[in-house]
Amino acid sequence: MSQAIVVIGGGAAGASAAARAKRLNPNAEVVLIEATDMITHAPCGIPYYIGGIVKRREDLATYTPEEFEKERGIKVYINSIVKDVDVDRKAVIVERNGHRFEVKWNKLVIATGAIPAVPPVPGVDLKGVYTIRHPAYAYKLLEDLRNARKVAVVGGSYLGLEMAEALLELGKSIVLIEKGDRLLPKALDRELAEIVAREVLEKGVELHLNEEIREIVGGNGAVKAVATDKGVYEVDAVILATGVKPNIWLATRAGVKLGVTGAVEVNEYMETSVEDVYAAGDVAEKTHRVTGKKVWIPLAPSANKEGQVAGANAARGRVLKFPGVVGTAVTKFFDLYIARTGLSEEEAVANGFKVEKAVIKARTKAHYYPGVTEVHIKMIMDSSTGRILGAQVVGRDPIVAGYIDVVAVAIERGMTIEDLFFADLGYHPAVAPVWHPLIVAARVLSKGRF
Amino acid sequence: MSQAIVVIGGGAAGASAAARAKRLNPNAEVVLIEATDMITHAPCGIPYYIGGIVKRREDLATYTPEEFEKERGIKVYINSIVKDVDVDRKAVIVERNGHRFEVKWNKLVIATGAIPAVPPVPGVDLKGVYTIRHPAYAYKLLEDLRNARKVAVVGGSYLGLEMAEALLELGKSIVLIEKGDRLLPKALDRELAEIVAREVLEKGVELHLNEEIREIVGGNGAVKAVATDKGVYEVDAVILATGVKPNIWLATRAGVKLGVTGAVEVNEYMETSVEDVYAAGDVAEKTHRVTGKKVWIPLAPSANKEGQVAGANAARGRVLKFPGVVGTAVTKFFDLYIARTGLSEEEAVANGFKVEKAVIKARTKAHYYPGVTEVHIKMIMDSSTGRILGAQVVGRDPIVAGYIDVVAVAIERGMTIEDLFFADLGYHPAVAPVWHPLIVAARVLSKGRF
Numbered sequence: 001m002s003q004a005i006v007v008i009g010g011g012a013a014g015a016s017a018a019a020r021a022k023r024l025n026p027n028a029e030v031v032l033i034e035a036t037d038m039i040t041h042a043p044c045g046i047p048y049y050i051g052g053i054v055k056r057r058e059d060l061a062t063y064t065p066e067e068f069e070k071e072r073g074i075k076v077y078i079n080s081i082v083k084d085v086d087v088d089r090k091a092v093i094v095e096r097n098g099h100r101f102e103v104k105w106n107k108l109v110i111a112t113g114a115i116p117a118v119p120p121v122p123g124v125d126l127k128g129v130y131t132i133r134h135p136a137y138a139y140k141l142l143e144d145l146r147n148a149r150k151v152a153v154v155g156g157s158y159l160g161l162e163m164a165e166a167l168l169e170l171g172k173s174i175v176l177i178e179k180g181d182r183l184l185p186k187a188l189d190r191e192l193a194e195i196v197a198r199e200v201l202e203k204g205v206e207l208h209l210n211e212e213i214r215e216i217v218g219g220n221g222a223v224k225a226v227a228t229d230k231g232v233y234e235v236d237a238v239i240l241a242t243g244v245k246p247n248i249w250l251a252t253r254a255g256v257k258l259g260v261t262g263a264v265e266v267n268e269y270m271e272t273s274v275e276d277v278y279a280a281g282d283v284a285e286k287t288h289r290v291t292g293k294k295v296w297i298p299l300a301p302s303a304n305k306e307g308q309v310a311g312a313n314a315a316r317g318r319v320l321k322f323p324g325v326v327g328t329a330v331t332k333f334f335d336l337y338i339a340r341t342g343l344s345e346e347e348a349v350a351n352g353f354k355v356e357k358a359v360i361k362a363r364t365k366a367h368y369y370p371g372v373t374e375v376h377i378k379m380i381m382d383s384s385t386g387r388i389l390g391a392q393v394v395g396r397d398p399i400v401a402g403y404i405d406v407v408a409v410a411i412e413r414g415m416t417i418e419d420l421f422f423a424d425l426g427y428h429p430a431v432a433p434v435w436h437p438l439i440v441a442a443r444v445l446s447k448g449r450f
Numbered sequence: 451m452s453q454a455i456v457v458i459g460g461g462a463a464g465a466s467a468a469a470r471a472k473r474l475n476p477n478a479e480v481v482l483i484e485a486t487d488m489i490t491h492a493p494c495g496i497p498y499y500i501g502g503i504v505k506r507r508e509d510l511a512t513y514t515p516e517e518f519e520k521e522r523g524i525k526v527y528i529n530s531i532v533k534d535v536d537v538d539r540k541a542v543i544v545e546r547n548g549h550r551f552e553v554k555w556n557k558l559v560i561a562t563g564a565i566p567a568v569p570p571v572p573g574v575d576l577k578g579v580y581t582i583r584h585p586a587y588a589y590k591l592l593e594d595l596r597n598a599r600k601v602a603v604v605g606g607s608y609l610g611l612e613m614a615e616a617l618l619e620l621g622k623s624i625v626l627i628e629k630g631d632r633l634l635p636k637a638l639d640r641e642l643a644e645i646v647a648r649e650v651l652e653k654g655v656e657l658h659l660n661e662e663i664r665e666i667v668g669g670n671g672a673v674k675a676v677a678t679d680k681g682v683y684e685v686d687a688v689i690l691a692t693g694v695k696p697n698i699w700l701a702t703r704a705g706v707k708l709g710v711t712g713a714v715e716v717n718e719y720m721e722t723s724v725e726d727v728y729a730a731g732d733v734a735e736k737t738h739r740v741t742g743k744k745v746w747i748p749l750a751p752s753a754n755k756e757g758q759v760a761g762a763n764a765a766r767g768r769v770l771k772f773p774g775v776v777g778t779a780v781t782k783f784f785d786l787y788i789a790r791t792g793l794s795e796e797e798a799v800a801n802g803f804k805v806e807k808a809v810i811k812a813r814t815k816a817h818y819y820p821g822v823t824e825v826h827i828k829m830i831m832d833s834s835t836g837r838i839l840g841a842q843v844v845g846r847d848p849i850v851a852g853y854i855d856v857v858a859v860a861i862e863r864g865m866t867i868e869d870l871f872f873a874d875l876g877y878h879p880a881v882a883p884v885w886h887p888l889i890v891a892a893r894v895l896s897k898g899r900f
Contacts, residue, residue, distance in 0.1 A: 045879050329876060368509035401882070
C-alpha cells in the first residue's frame, strides 16, 4: 500500500506541505483538507480587498482547489471540517455537507493556522463586530461595512493599521484604540512608532493609545459604541484586530505537546511530540535565531517554509531542517512603509542584552535625484560584541522595506556593525545614496570608531 | 609640530579620507588638494545632469569647498594640480593659477581616481568627441551636444547605457557600439544582458554588438562618422564610454608599487609600498572577497569606505581594515533596473569554479497587488559546496536593485543556497510576494532538494 500523507489546513503552511510531499514522493496519496472553499489563500490581502485595491475575492488565493488537484495530483477536500484526530488508528474524522467520513494517514501534518484572539469583554458577539480571519469571509465583511460611517478598530498592530487604511479608503471615520503606549508595540520601539502615529493622525484617524477596551455597547442588537477604560466612543461597527492565537484544538486532540508559547512544540524537522505527526505554520512555535528561544511569530513566509520542511520530511524522512526566524515583518500605512527585523530594543533588553542603539534619518536616493525621500532607521546592537540585534525602518519609498532583508541576513549570520559598514551594498543615484542608509546607521552606532 | 595629512583628490575617496582624518585627529593639519573647482563630486550623476533630470551642476557635489573648510576645518585647495610628489622630502608640488608651491606632509593619501581609457584609434581628438570624466566639465558637454542630432556612444557598459538614456531624453538618435557579444559584458551573463538589449532596441537605439571602433572620421575638424570593423555610421558627436583606468601617474612619481591589475597595490590598511603613503578609491586595487584575488572595480561606495579607512589609519595608525568588495553594482536604463553582485557565470568559470545556475522570472509583489512587475534573476552557485557565488537582477521595480544587497551580504558571509532559502526575508503584498524572488531562485537552484 502506498503512503498516505494527510494535511489539515489549506493555507500557506498546509498547501506548501502538501505540494512538497507530493513532489518528493509522487507515489504517495497526499490529501489536503480545508474548512473553507479556498486554498493557498492570502489573509494578508484582506485589508486590500476591503479597501478596494484588490477587486476580486478569488485574487486572494494563488491556486484554486481544482488546479491543485489536477496539476499537482493532490486530493483536496474543501468545505470540510476535521472533527477529530485518532492517533492510534491513524485517521482523521472529516465532516462535509453534513456527512462524516474518515481519512487514514501514515503521516499527518497539522497546519490549522491561527484564529483571532477576541478580548473577553461584553458585546463582542453583537452584530457589527468583526474579526479578520479568512479571505473566504472577506466579501461578507465588505458588504456589512457598506453602511457603517464610523468604525472602531481595536488594536494598533499590523492588521489594525492595515484595516484603518482600508476603511479610510472607503470613506469611513476611524477610531483606533491601542492598549499599548504606542502603535505596533511588538514591532517598533517608541522612536519609529511615533513617526507612524504622526501619519495616522495626519490621515484623520482618531487615535487612542494607552486605552483598553472594556465593552462594546449595543442597542437593538447592533453596535452603538465602544467603551474603554478612558472613554466611550460612538461607532457603527467594530473591527477587533486584537491579535491572533494558535488554532491548537485539533493538535491537542492528537495529543501533541504544546510549547512554552502555547503553540505546538516542534523540532527543526517540524515533528511534534507524537510520532508521524508534524505541525507547520501559525499553529506551531518557532525558534528565534538571535535568542535561541521559542517564539510564536505567525507570518506567511515562515509558514510557507515550515510547510515545505514538514512536507519534505513527511514524504522522505528528515531531509530538511527549519532553522527558525529572526522576526522580520513588513507593513505599510498608505505610502509609509514600515519594516523590522531581529529584536526591538525592548525585546533585546528583556532578553538580557546590554544594547546600544542609533536612530538616524537618511535619504533613499542621491540628494540630487528626483523623488528622493527620507528614511528613518533604528539599529540595535549588543554592546559587548558589536553584533547587530535588530533594526526598524520607516520611510515613504517601498525600497526601504527591502533594507530590512539585508539586516535580517546580517543578523542570521551574526554580523557586527563593522561587518555591515563594510558590506558591499549597491549604489546608483536613483536607488540609493552612495552611503547606504544602513551603512550610515552602522557608522553612527560605532560612535566614531569607523 | 602637529601632524600634516595631505590628500590628493577631492572625489569620493579623497574627501572621505580627509574628513575622517580630521575627525579622528582634530589637531592634525589636513589638506585636500583638488584639480577642479568641485569636491565630493558625483561623477555617477553626470548622465542625469546631461539628460536634464538633475538641473544644476552644483547638485553634483555634496559639499562646497567652503563648507568643507569651515565646517570640517580642512584646508582645501581647489583648481590646484599636484605636479609632483617628493617622498624623500615628504612634500607635494602644487600648481595653482600659474603659481607653484609646496605642501609638506607626514602622511599622504593618494586618491587621484580614474581617467577615461581612450581607444587607440584615429580621430579621438576631433571636435565632437567626448569622454565623461568629471562633473566640473559636464556643463560644457551639455552645451556642446545641443546641436548634435545623431550621437555614437562607444561602449555598452554602465556609463554607455546611462549616457544613451540621457541622450535619448534630449531627443538625440543613438548609435550604440559595443565590442563584446552583449551589453554590460563585465556585469551580466548572456541571459539577462539580452533582456537589457531588448529594452535598448525598443527605445529606438541602433545597437551594434560585436563591433569594434576603428576610426572616428572627421571633416573640417569635426566628427562626421564612426567606423567600426563592420560598418561606417554617420554621426554628429561621439561619446567614448570605453572604460576607465586608474589615474596612477602621481602614484608612480611617489614610487609606490603597482599591483597585478595596474592600479596601486595596497594592503587592508590602504597602505602602499611606500611608508606613510596611502592610496584609496579608484586609483587603488581591491581584494575580491569571493576569489581572494586582487581586482580593479572602480566604484564610489567602495571608494568612500577605502577613503574612510585610509583617513582613519593616516590619522591614528592601523585602526581600521578594508575587507574588500564582492563586485556589487547597480545601473538603470529608463525604468529597467539592473543590478549584480559576486561573480558572473563567466567570471566564476574563469576563476576555476564548477558552477550551477538558475535563471528565473518572478513577481515583485503579491500577484493580486497593483503595480506588480516581473523580475528576472540569475543566481550562480559553486556546485561542490552550494555556496552562492553571484547574482544578477533585471526588473522594472526599483526594489529589485535592493535584492542584490541581500545577495551581496549572503556572499560575503559564505551563505549557501539553503541558507538563503531559509533567510527570514520580509513579506507584504505591496513590496514582495510571499515567496521572495531570491528564495525562489535558491529553491530552483536546489533542483528539488528544497
